[in-house]
Amino acid sequence: MKTLLEKEEFERLLAESVKTHGHLCPGQVLGVRLAMLGLKLIGIQDPKGADRKKFLVYVEIDRCATDAIQSVTGCTLGKRSLKFVDYGIMAATFVNLETNRAFRIVAREEARKLADGLFPEIDDRYRRQLEAYKALSDDDLFQVEEVKVDINDFDLPGRPRRRVRCQVCGNWVQDGRDIQQAGQILCRACAFGGYFRRLNS
Template sequence: MSGERAELNSRSRHRFEALLADSVALHGHLCAGQVIGVRMSMLGLRLIGIHEPKGVDRKKLYVVVEIDRCATDAIQSVTGCSLGKRSLRWLDLGIMAATFVNLETATAVRITAREEARESARTYRPDIVDRYQRQLAAYQEMPDEALFAVQRVRLTIAENDLPGRPLRRVCCQQCGDWVQDGREERVAGRTVCRSCAHGAYYTVVEKV
């Protein structure tokens, strides 16, 4: 049995290393956030029963990320989910967390990187003085329970947020832009885009 366990651990390690290499190629450099994102994805996929996220299971998978940091690139790399496919949703919460959803079974888990893992990295790699390099190495060795907090959760995903073709497109009655996926609003009896309703993130200098 110990031999089987060792072989399983070896295969898991090789898979992790391959996924990490792919993630680094996408992201551009190796960092602790890449390790967290790869391991978080591996754990999340396993817990919701997704085995081939880029293959036969690709239409079953939906991921919500809560931060726009390095780990998010790793999650995209491992899962194959993306904003363009509408299988990846970004909520700007600033939390190193992601929720993995099996759309077929409605199984979902929210996984958060433990803040205390930053300090407990000393326990796993006391030989490394630089704290960033220590975290990078330790995060590859720490058990899942030391690195992550896991919650079983339930998600209600609006139809307009699911993958697939837009359910409707409407024209903003103020600026003329076309709005998809139910993002329009009603203001004073008019259908407008969110920029016209609440103020745009940009200021028009001139039309060209």
């Protein structure tokens, strides 16, 4: 963040994000910074207004920074503009649907060590990280690479493109998430086993 205007915008977005997330933490600072950079890279200026249907964001971790990314971008799972890919990596990819340009931004692990050196007078490690993540440059905080994301039509926002019924459990499956197996249409839980077990079956 170089200009006073960028700093003011960061503070405003951070305050909104903290309200949504419930507390201020280093992950909130990191997520707000990451989202601001991602939107800038793909040329989105009004993410919650005129540009809201022009981009998608893929997040790779279910941690604090993801709440911040959602808060800043306005992207949500329900709007189908936020995609969760569970890699366990503090990273997000921003995709402009009009230009097809995409950038993957990964938080640098080295930033934690830089925080120790930048604010050695702060005893609390989390507060040290919080202040450092506000002060460090984007280059110190993030690794950025331009990438190509092949987006399936079933993953785009909008109405479901297909709805079919699982021939085992009877649940309706949307957006091409069904599995064709042994001549049957199945939901993924019936095809592969689910994260849950039915107690009365």
